[in-house]
Amino acid sequence: MEQASSPFVALGLSETISQSATTLGYTQPTPIQQQAIPAVLFGKDILGIAKTGSGKTASYVLPILQRLMDEQWVVQNRHVPVLVLVPTRELAVQVETVFKELSAGLAERPKVMAVFGGVSINPQMIGMQGVQVLIATPGRLLDLLGSKAIHLAEVKMLVLDEADKMLDLGFQEEMDRVLALVPRKRQNLLFSATLSAA
Ligand code: AMP
Numbered sequence: 001m002e003q004a005s006s007p008f009v010a011l012g013l014s015e016t017i018s019q020s021a022t023t024l025g026y027t028q029p030t031p032i033q034q035q036a037i038p039a040v041l042f043g044k045d046i047l048g049i050a051k052t053g054s055g056k057t058a059s060y061v062l063p064i065l066q067r068l069m070d071e072q073w074v075v076q077n078r079h080v081p082v083l084v085l086v087p088t089r090e091l092a093v094q095v096e097t098v099f100k101e102l103s104a105g106l107a108e109r110p111k112v113m114a115v116f117g118g119v120s121i122n123p124q125m126i127g128m129q130g131v132q133v134l135i136a137t138p139g140r141l142l143d144l145l146g147s148k149a150i151h152l153a154e155v156k157m158l159v160l161d162e163a164d165k166m167l168d169l170g171f172q173e174e175m176d177r178v179l180a181l182v183p184r185k186r187q188n189l190l191f192s193a194t195l196s197a198a
Helices: 015-023 031-041 056-071 087-105 122-129 138-146 164-167 172-179
Strands: 046-049 082-083 112-115 133-134 157-160 187-192
Touching: 015 056, 015 087, 031 046, 031 133, 031 187, 046 056, 056 082, 056 087, 056 157, 056 187, 087 112, 087 133, 112 122, 112 138, 122 138, 133 138, 138 172, 164 172, 164 187
Parallel strands: 046 187, 082 133, 082 157, 112 133, 157 187
Antiparallel strands: none
């Protein structure tokens, strides 16, 4: 019988994805990873109360990479399957880096892109073609949606990272507009440093 060779495999991740975590020096899953990874693989909605430093980013990046490998969602006409909403440019770049680091060793690396305001929109519009994981701040996402550079009607997984901070920064209206465009039937992964924003 096959033995779970890594604690990440024991959470339901494939050897290949687990190897990505090990390569980055993750030997043991953090508590949020132990709880979130099996649930995300199972298709459940989750609410993670987790601060930066808890390993929250990998707790959704690892199972999302696994789901992308397993499900092979086809991106047609700029319909992105995985959307990660974040409050700031800094977090967008950080999350993109974690996706790239954890997918570096995969034979089929998903197309991951981070978009945010304060920089030219044109390269972002061009880059949207074929994107499988879009990491976006709400305002810039709405601009891209307005110009039909991206569509949300096929979103399967929606991550709201630092949801409390998004509300603190006054993104409620933008978030509501985005949420109105994603399908009702989807998997929701909500992360917040506090429970009150949930
Ligand atoms: P985060 O809470 O997502 O901002 O992650 C904080 C830091 O923990 C990052 O530098 C990650 O690379 C690192 N990290 C995430 N998961 C693990 C793990 N299982 N073992 C060791 N380090 C980790």
